[in-house]
Amino acid sequence: MGKWKVLLVDDELEFTAALAERLGLRGMDVRTAASGEEALKILGSDRPHVVISDVKMPGFGGIKLLKCIQKNYPGIQVILLTGMSCGFDVEEAKRLGAYDCLTKPLNIGELLTRINEAVAAVAEP
């Protein structure tokens, strides 16, 4: 497990703060953003290996962010998070180009595995 750079995007600050710290404890370099716009700004200056973004956020949502990243930063993997809103699931996320889609509440072990896999997928295209 390497020291991957992860950008965590969610409007629930309590959630991002706690998760960021937990991932930090597991050796990741985590930055957080509260919205899509903020995430794009960070992406411009500090390019992460993986972006983990909630789907549903006020304003700039996860799907729009995913599209921006695909367009401007190909090579950055996106893992979407969802509270399982209607009409959105893993298949749809993958169809849109996300690496995976996880449902909240998260299992930390599973999330770590997915991050590592996503990074590996970029390293060995």
Add this chain to the structure above:
Amino acid sequence: MASRGWWTKLRLLDFPDDVSSPERYRMLRRNMNIVMLVVTLVPLFFMALVNYHEYQTRLKEEIVNPLHSLVNKTKHSFELFLAERLSAVSFIASAYSFEQLANETTLKRIFSVVKQEFGGFVDLGLIDEAGLQVSYVGPYDLKGKNYADQHWYHDVQIWGSYVSDVFMGYRRFPHVVIAVQHRTEAGPTYILRATIDTEKFNGLIASMGLDQKSDGFLINKVGVLQTPSKSYGSVLEDFPFPLPPVSYESNVIEAKDAKGGLVLLAYTYFAHAPYVLVVIKQAGEVLKSWYTLKTEIFFIFFFSVLLILLVVFRLTNLLVKRMRESDEKREAAFREMEHTHKLSSIGRLAAGVAHEINNPMAIVNEKAGLMKDLIEYGPDFAEKEKFLSLTESILQSVDRCRSITHRLLGFARRMEVQIEGLELNEVLKETLKFLERELMYRNIEFELNLAEDLLPIASDRGQLQQVFLNLLNNALAAVDDGGRIIITSWEKDADTEAVSIKDNGCGMSEETLKNIFEPFFTTKKGKGTGLGLPITYGIVKKLGGNIEVQSQEGKGTTFTIFLPKKPKEASVGGF
């Protein structure tokens, strides 16, 4: 008002609308029977009655008319016969003077001529004004006999002529007497009297040509036979019937003979002689054709009624049965639609709730996770283990919440059915593996009756597992430790395979049975979500199958699932 009350009470057009009420169909059947029977039987009854009456009238006329004419004709012959003899005697009385007739030689000559010309004359005598027989020709010695005190003598003086009843003469031979009074203004008044034997009467009766079983004869006006009868006695015996009412036209009446048999009695009174001509026919013989017809009419009526009853009852039964079936089908379809709608709206509500809860749960999860991480990664301290177990317990609770919300979302989510070829028995065995430990632990007897030759079907493995798991969980909850669960699989028909899960647990009441597929209905008091069976129902329907349940309180429950071998178009297209 009384009739209105009766009509209202019958409730011909008013019956319960509730399709589940047996009263509705009982009344419907009764009313249809009544209406159809009235509509068919009343006209039939009237037709039979009119037919009966008409036939009776026509046939009787046909039978009775010839009797009338026969009786009239014969009476006529008799009257002619008597009139001829009276005329002959009258002619003699007028053509000859008293003196000539008083001369026995002349009278003898006249008698022999009359006897020769007319026949039937037995004797001839002349009686003077005082009633004394002054001359007589005949087999008896009646000269000098005085008739002044005899009633016929008076009758002839009043009416001018006289015909007597039949009587036995001295020769024991039936006779009648005819007498004519001769009245002239100049000469003396005298009476010419002749006796005629009734042999000629028998000839006239015989000429009627009656058949063997009919009888014809004369009686006098007090009911004494004047000619011999075949069945009712010989001459001068009493006629064994009451005298028929006086009628100078022929008349036919019905009477009962001594044996109680019905007879037709045709008769006519004579106007100028003291006789009644009677013809008797056995009604049984005469009315044979009528009785046959009557029997035929009765049987036709009887069988028609029987046929109508049979047809009406069968038809009504069939109609009401069809109506009931169609009502029930409609009702069932309506209930299923209602249920689907309910599931669908509850699904949407559940999805909303689950989503809202998932976000705060995610925060709790991460916070507790972080706490656990900090304790784990940090230095040891006195209560480290306790804190670890506390945070672990929070995380497990979050996990439980997550499984509940996921289940709710699963209920609501429009899941694509993933059809693959699978063997039902295999899916069942896979599902059972999840429960092995509980089965062992609770010492539950398990019986698998799986049909070996089941063909693979096209269905969704994951969803089927969910279905079996839900049903098995219910069975496990229903049985006591040491209970018994039987799983059976079989091929129902060419298109369907079936699985039944039977337990000998506590069973369900009828009330519970009605509600088991209702979301949030549970009998597990706080332990159940009330979603297991609605989800099961939804999945089975989505897979194009069907689910049936039989349960008896205290004896156990059997769930049976029917699955199509090939997926049909989903009857419930998700929620």
